[in-house]
Amino acid sequence: MKFEVKFISFFVIREEGTGKAYRHFQTLDGDAYEGSALEQFLGGEFARLAKRKVERNPQSEQVPTKIGRFITEPGCGLETNPNYNMFARLRSASSRDDFLKESDELARAYIQTSSVRSGALITASAKLPQYFDEPFVFVMKCDFEPKIARITDESSLLHEVEMAINAKNMKAIQYPYMPEVGMLEDWELKIHQPSHAKYFEDLLKFVEYEKSMPELLNHQVVNLVQQHIEQTLEAHPEQKEAEERDLELWAASEKRELQEKWAPELVMEAANFLVEQQPDLGMTFKLDHLTVKGKLADYGRKVHFAKFGDQYVVLLSGSSLHFEKGVSPVELLQPEDIQSVLARLEREAAQDNGDGDF
Numbered sequence: 001m002k003f004e005v006k007f008i009s010f011f012v013i014r015e016e017g018t019g020k021a022y023r024h025f026q027t028l029d030g031d032a033y034e035g036s037a038l039e040q041f042l043g044g045e046f047a048r049l050a051k052r053k054v055e056r057n058p059q060s061e062q063v064p065t066k067i068g069r070f071i072t073e074p075g076c077g078l079e080t081n082p083n084y085n086m087f088a089r090l091r092s093a094s095s096r097d098d099f100l101k102e103s104d105e106l107a108r109a110y111i112q113t114s115s116v117r118s119g120a121l122i123t124a125s126a127k128l129p130q131y132f133d134e135p136f137v138f139v140m141k142c143d144f145e146p147k148i149a150r151i152t153d154e155s156s157l158l159h160e161v162e163m164a165i166n167a168k169n170m171k172a173i174q175y176p177y178m179p180e181v182g183m184l185e186d187w188e189l190k191i192h193q194p195s196h197a198k199y200f201e202d203l204l205k206f207v208e209y210e211k212s213m214p215e216l217l218n219h220q221v222v223n224l225v226q227q228h229i230e231q232t233l234e235a236h237p238e239q240k241e242a243e244e245r246d247l248e249l250w251a252a253s254e255k256r257e258l259q260e261k262w263a264p265e266l267v268m269e270a271a272n273f274l275v276e277q278q279p280d281l282g283m284t285f286k287l288d289h290l291t292v293k294g295k296l297a298d299y300g301r302k303v304h305f306a307k308f309g310d311q312y313v314v315l316l317s318g319s320s321l322h323f324e325k326g327v328s329p330v331e332l333l334q335p336e337d338i339q340s341v342l343a344r345l346e347r348e349a350a351q352d353n354g355d356g357d358f
Contacts, residue, residue: 003046003126005033006135007099011107011121020111027100046126046138049172054190061212064194067177068207070187083206087175090125090137113202119143131182139173171199217281222251224270268300287314309349
């Protein structure tokens, strides 16, 4: 996958007083870019960014690479989105001066964002001629690394570079998004920001991002519970109002505890509905200090929940049992019959109660 640079601009962002300022260093066309120090620095970065894998619905909310989609009002086209227009102007620039003008506008907007740090900001228009006539737009940011040193001569040996950059932790935007080679999504872009700072999300105020799996699951479960409340408590407005209040508090709570509201059959029905749409939905829970990770599809099949007196019991079933690397005496166990385990739990519970009443 070989990209051909059409235009590229290089800016430096520096601390000045209480804020940030930027300075334009160079804008090159394709001919001047070939063989330049900038080409050597970027190397195959365009291809790496284009090939970087991204999940539409990631397993975690904190992922470095995301797919963004331009936000528009219903029935309105992309041209109504200011962020899209910014990329469209860069993409359609036909001269070096035009590209510099649009890049300068982007740099001015970027230094107003909350997470900006000193470093190099690079904008590029680059073609993939094997597949497309229209170019891609890349926006790349490298933070300064003041501790990088270089060898100069025998007398000084090492000289600390005042401002040094490298492409190792480069943040980047690619527009348009290319889900597969030869396929473009004009409504979408890809951002990569390998840190907790929202380097580009402040800049892209009119872009929304796909929900993570936990967010998606939360949204769908709340909808299912809301539907259940509507269907079962329509004739009981006071109880319905109380349940809706409980739902709102439960959905927003950081502390997730078993609610003990639905029968197993209803839970199984809801879980199956969600799994049909998203087979890889995860399920993680803690039993006291024990953490179990699996899939929602495992519920009712390999993972079972029960009450034993006032204790919760989790039954995990499967055809094989493996241990992490290391040796423990538990690996030598000859498993008991489950009825024997339940009888032992019952005896222990009776002893804990003191009077044998269970």
